[in-house]
Amino acid sequence: MTWRKGQPWRRVHSLDRLNEQIRAAYPRAVPPATPATAWGSLADDAHSSDSDHFPHYYAALGKVAVVCAGDFPHAPELGLDFGEAAEALRLSKDPRIKYVIFDGRMFSSYAAHGYAPYTWRPYSGKDMHRTHGHISTVATAAADDPRDWQIGEDDMPITDADAVKIARAMVNQKVGGSSSPTVGELLQALEPAIAREGTNPTELAAALAGLPQVDPAKLAAQIASLLPATQVKQLADELARRLAS
Structure with a gap:
């Protein structure tokens, strides 16, 4: 089944949680200080239907189409350095991660192009992701796991x-x-x-x-x-x- 514009969709719960964490950790960087589009999930016309930003149907994630991708701004002048968050995610080896892209580099949870899992490698896409970062999750039930992400030692939640x-x-x-x-x-x-x-x-x-x-x-x-x-x-x-x- 293929999702079409106007049909219901949702973002996977793990990315909902990551969005909450980053906004709470870096309140100065939330919109309107940064463009709302820098926090996007749903694909625009520039994305193909193969993109993780495009809603897809997965049996493990229910009957509603889901988006398994999220973008987050890189705004170090506002306290949000996505490079630091991306590196923390890489070191965490969180099983919910499919891949992360930032500043002309990417890493994935699987080996690719001669690079081991969770190892930075060059990114060759059209958008080098200099002003924002991208994270895609796996398309299994793990994507709806709402546990906290490790986005940096100083930003880890405490009880x-x-x-x-x-x-x-x-x-x-x-x-x-x-x-x-x-x-x-x-x-x-x-x-x-x-x-x-x-x-x-x-x-x-x-x-x-x-x-x-x-x-x-x-x-x-x-x-x-x-x-x-x-x-x-x-x-x-x-x-x-x-x-x-």
């Missing part, structure tokens, strides 16, 4: 429990000790830190003393529950950077 541990560890490292500090203990640690900034420690301590007591562990858990895991990781990294400076 809420991990976020709580990170926040608690950062506070403990600054204050000292292994137990969760109270606001009073934090106030004692404020003076040497804020003195370096030229702030009056007495005035600041007096202002903070009127605040209700806070359990840092509970606060960290509340923050973690309100933010996507990738944003929690970015927040933790930024806090760690500022506390270390």
